[in-house]
Amino acid sequence: MSLVAAQITKRFRDVTAVDDLSFTVHRGSLFGFLGPNGAGKTTTMRVVLNIIRPDEGQVTWNGTPINRLGRGFFGYLPEERGLYPKMRVAEHLEFLGRIHGLDKRKARIETERWIERFELGDLRQKRIEELSKGNQQKVQTIGTMLHDPELLILDEPFSGLDPVNTALLKEVLVEAHQRGKTIIFSSHRMDQVEEICEDIALIDHGRLVLHGNLRQIKRSMGRQILRISLEGDQGFWAKLPGLELLSSRADYQEFRLGERVDPNHVLREAMRAGQVIHFELVEPSLDQIFVEKVGGQR
Amino acid sequence: MSLIPVLVKREFTSRVKGPAYIITTILGVVVFIALSFLPPLMERISQSLLPAEIELVVFEQPGEPSILPYLQQAGDEREGFSVYADPDLSESDAYRMVLEQGLSGLLLVDGPLYTLVTPDASNIMVNDEVENILNLAVSRRNAVRLGLSDEDMASLFRPVDLRVREISPLGEDGEELDSAAHTQSMVLAYFLLFMIYMALIMYGNMVASGVAEEKSSRIMEVMVSTVRPVELMLGKIIGVGSLGLLQYFIWIGTGLVMNSMGRAGAIAALLGSSGQLSSIPLDIVMWFGLYFILGYFFYASIFAAAGALVSRVEEVSQVVSIIMMLIIVGFFAAYISFLNPNSTLAVVTSLVPFTAPMVMFARIVLGSPGLIEVIASVLIMLVSVFLGAWFSGKIYSIGILLYGKRPTLRQVIRLVRN
Numbered sequence: 170m171s172l173v174a175a176q177i178t179k180r181f182r183d184v185t186a187v188d189d190l191s192f193t194v195h196r197g198s199l200f201g202f203l204g205p206n207g208a209g210k211t212t213t214m215r216v217v218l219n220i221i222r223p224d225e226g227q228v229t230w231n232g233t234p235i236n237r238l239g240r241g242f243f244g245y246l247p248e249e250r251g252l253y254p255k256m257r258v259a260e261h262l263e264f265l266g267r268i269h270g271l272d273k274r275k276a277r278i279e280t281e282r283w284i285e286r287f288e289l290g291d292l293r294q295k296r297i298e299e300l301s302k303g304n305q306q307k308v309q310t311i312g313t314m315l316h317d318p319e320l321l322i323l324d325e326p327f328s329g330l331d332p333v334n335t336a337l338l339k340e341v342l343v344e345a346h347q348r349g350k351t352i353i354f355s356s357h358r359m360d361q362v363e364e365i366c367e368d369i370a371l372i373d374h375g376r377l378v379l380h381g382n383l384r385q386i387k388r389s390m391g392r393q394i395l396r397i398s399l400e401g402d403q404g405f406w407a408k409l410p411g412l413e414l415l416s417s418r419a420d421y422q423e424f425r426l427g428e429r430v431d432p433n434h435v436l437r438e439a440m441r442a443g444q445v446i447h448f449e450l451v452e453p454s455l456d457q458i459f460v461e462k463v464g465g466q467r
Numbered sequence: 468m469s470l471i472p473v474l475v476k477r478e479f480t481s482r483v484k485g486p487a488y489i490i491t492t493i494l495g496v497v498v499f500i501a502l503s504f505l506p507p508l509m510e511r512i513s514q515s516l517l518p519a520e521i522e523l524v525v526f527e528q529p530g531e532p533s534i535l536p537y538l539q540q541a542g543d544e545r546e547g548f549s550v551y552a553d554p555d556l557s558e559s560d561a562y563r564m565v566l567e568q569g570l571s572g573l574l575l576v577d578g579p580l581y582t583l584v585t586p587d588a589s590n591i592m593v594n595d596e597v598e599n600i601l602n603l604a605v606s607r608r609n610a611v612r613l614g615l616s617d618e619d620m621a622s623l624f625r626p627v628d629l630r631v632r633e634i635s636p637l638g639e640d641g642e643e644l645d646s647a648a649h650t651q652s653m654v655l656a657y658f659l660l661f662m663i664y665m666a667l668i669m670y671g672n673m674v675a676s677g678v679a680e681e682k683s684s685r686i687m688e689v690m691v692s693t694v695r696p697v698e699l700m701l702g703k704i705i706g707v708g709s710l711g712l713l714q715y716f717i718w719i720g721t722g723l724v725m726n727s728m729g730r731a732g733a734i735a736a737l738l739g740s741s742g743q744l745s746s747i748p749l750d751i752v753m754w755f756g757l758y759f760i761l762g763y764f765f766y767a768s769i770f771a772a773a774g775a776l777v778s779r780v781e782e783v784s785q786v787v788s789i790i791m792m793l794i795i796v797g798f799f800a801a802y803i804s805f806l807n808p809n810s811t812l813a814v815v816t817s818l819v820p821f822t823a824p825m826v827m828f829a830r831i832v833l834g835s836p837g838l839i840e841v842i843a844s845v846l847i848m849l850v851s852v853f854l855g856a857w858f859s860g861k862i863y864s865i866g867i868l869l870y871g872k873r874p875t876l877r878q879v880i881r882l883v884r885n
Contacts, residue, residue: 218692221868245692251685255481267473269693312689
């Protein structure tokens with residue numbers, strides 16, 4: 170049971186936005202869809218949602234083409250947020266529920282439940298245009314989940330939310346995940362992706378760069394990152410070949426190890442330079458993988 | 468299940484409470500009430516403008532037989548009219564007399580030349596009235612001079628009563644055309660035509676800017692993820708159209724209520740006048756409804772496509788201007804058809820979908836186009852509505868996700884072909 174995108178290509182005149190892209194999202198997984206700006210994320214999401222038709226390839230859910238899936242299968246939060254500014258909060262949510270296939274009664278019940286959950290009770294009769302950006306975003310996020318879709322596609326769901334609401338949304342997403350719903354979301358915040366996602370796809374220039382289980386991807390990258398905390402000569406590494414400084418923080422320094430560098434040799438050199446407080450070989454962070462995979466080409 | 472009812476409901480409820488809609492609806496009701504009051508009101512106004520008293524000083528040059536007795540006779544017949552003449556009075560004394568006593572004026576008579584010297588030359592009502600009386604007096608004097616009797620005079624000036632009867636190829640007896648009724652139906656046709664014209668422009672623009680608003684507020688992307696673009700377009704068109712229909716029912720309802728009140732004499736009694744009321748025949752109301760709906764649906768889908776091609780509401784007026792031109796052309800074609808509802812121009816434009824809703828309606832109200840022509844125009848409109856919706860639906864589906872620079876017409880056609 171999974172969503173399969175097979176060899177999708179989408180061209181806009183002379184620009185190829187998505188180029189022979191294939192990936193699989195397993196049912197019930199939390200899937201991170203990553204890529205730099207202009208990589209083709211939004212176009213891919215629109216193809217998955219059947220908003221635009223690809224020039225080549227197709228998207229299926231358990232073998233069924235997505236255009237045959239019923240209304241309410243998807244919940245979509247586009248990156249560019251938008252609501253009807255003159256409508257009132259509760260009225261708008263009911264409307265969103267209805268267009269996603271809920272009947273009148275169910276739409277009303279769900280609206281009440283979610284307004285309660287997201288603490289929007291005081292605002293239920295306010296017009297959308299009277300709300301703050303953060304609250305508008307809350308309303309729209311609820312609108313994508315109100316009808317309990319099988320597949321949630323969220324483009325940058327956390328941008329614009331304060332920490333309290335970010336935590337609330339994470340909680341809601343994890344909850345949906347536990348009920349077996351499939352969630353695809355994109356984010357620029359790699360720490361958030363790392364925190365919740367199991368699987369990821371990383372695309373650049375419309376092409377797949379990385380795809381698979383996040384833990385396996387990290388493992389396959391190898392323990393190439395060295396974290397050293399040292400009281401003494403911080404510049405000891407300069408004379409060692411094959412060490413590249415990634416970040417220098419107050420508490421530790423991070424290096425990428427060259428292929429033929431022996432970590433033990435580095436440790437000995439560090440001990441000679443001063444008191445070693447911390448020495449650890451770690452897996453690369455998603456942030457580092459991201460920069461390594463797509464950063465170099467720009 | 469189609470989502471169109473849900474979309475229509477949203478469209479309707481979010482606009483029906485808006486100030487623009489409420490104000491235009493109330494304004495329309497006021498206009499309809501005012502219209503039915505108009506004929507008796509006009510009568511009252513024209514009566515009130517005519518001064519009760521017209522007092523003239525007559526200053527006559529000797530020569531021709533005096534006009535004075537005939538003027539005095541007219542003065543006896545018409546209430547409030549009196550003439551004063553004194554052969555001893557000089558011309559300057561006569562002027563002074565008019566000014567000091569506040570009389571209507573001084574009538575200078577010199578052979579066939581008549582001059583009214585008055586302190587208020589711009590009061591046309593008085594001038595006309597004096598001219599009428601003078602005409603009567605002069606022709607009576609001439610009659611006496613020619614030795615004509617009163618009967619001769621009456622027969623000489625009796626107006627011709629021309630009756631117009633239309634023949635139909637089916638050999639039935641045509642109805643006699645009542646010229647007063649014809650004028651009234653002209654006024655009515657013009658007014659209703661103007662309403663169709665206004666409604667097409669107003670509601671068409673509402674559709675176009677509604678689509679542009681959905682694009683610029685970016686709600687469109689959420690909508691198309693669950694609703695088919697064609698459904699979205701139809702929801703908007705029907706939603707806005709139902710607002711138009713509601714308004715139409717309110718207005719026509721007002722007109723019909725005023726009609727029945729008029730027939731019962733209530734309005735005339737209210738104004739203390741016996742004047743006839745303008746009335747709206749029921750069949751005309753039905754034709755109006757039919758052509759309003761056909762015209763609206765035809766144009767609304769084009770307006771929707773136009774709205775889908777722009778990214779911001781401010782740009783809407785640029786793209787809809789072409790459509791508005793077509794509506795204006797239709798309005799003028801209908802206006803010209805008024806003069807001759809069966810001319811070639813009128814017949815052709817009543818079959819072209821862009822102009823038919825206005826021209827055919829005008830022809831139905833005024834003349835009697837052949838049944839076949841009416842059926843043809845309705846059928847052409849129905850087909851055009853569906854073709855228009857299909858074609859506009861294509862442009863709409865493409866346009867709604869297009870942002871940035873507005874595509875040219877050629878690009879649009881190429882996109883639709885693909």
